[in-house]
Amino acid sequence: MLAVKITLAIALILSIVVPFGAYAIGEKSRGHYKKSLAINIISFFGILIISQIVMFTGNVSAAEAATTATSSGLATGLGYIGAALVTGLSCIGGGIAVASAASAALGAISEDQSILGKSLIFVGLAEGVALYGLIISFMILSKL
Numbered sequence: 001m002l003a004v005k006i007t008l009a010i011a012l013i014l015s016i017v018v019p020f021g022a023y024a025i026g027e028k029s030r031g032h033y034k035k036s037l038a039i040n041i042i043s044f045f046g047i048l049i050i051s052q053i054v055m056f057t058g059n060v061s062a063a064e065a066a067t068t069a070t071s072s073g074l075a076t077g078l079g080y081i082g083a084a085l086v087t088g089l090s091c092i093g094g095g096i097a098v099a100s101a102a103s104a105a106l107g108a109i110s111e112d113q114s115i116l117g118k119s120l121i122f123v124g125l126a127e128g129v130a131l132y133g134l135i136i137s138f139m140i141l142s143k144l
Helices: 002-025 032-055 062-071 074-111 113-143
Strands: none
Touching: 002 032, 074 113
C-alpha cells in the first residue's frame, strides 16, 4: 500500500511538472499553451481523484468507530469550531484589508510609480492577517 501511495504522489508531482516543461520547450508555437494547460488540468485532477480513492479506502471495524466516538468529547469539538472560526474570520478580515489597501495602492501607483515598493509592503501586511489566523488554527489543531 505504501508503494502505491508513493507512486501516486510521484505521478501527481509529474502531472504538474511535465506539462509546464512541455510548454517551456514548445514556447515558440503560440497554440501550444492551450494543449499544455488541458493536459495539466486533466492529468492533475485525474490523478488526484484516483489517489483519494486509493488512500481513503480501508476497513474500519465497528469497535474502532465506537471507541473513537466515545473518546472524543466536547473539548475536541469546540477546538475544531475554534480553529474554523479563527481561519474563517482572519481570512475575511484579510480580504477586506487587502481590498482596500490594494485599491489605494493602485491609485497611488498610477500617479507616482516610485512608491510601488511602499505600497506593496502595505498590501503584504494586510495579507499577513490571514496567514496569522491560519497559524493559530494549526496551533489549536495540534493541541487536539
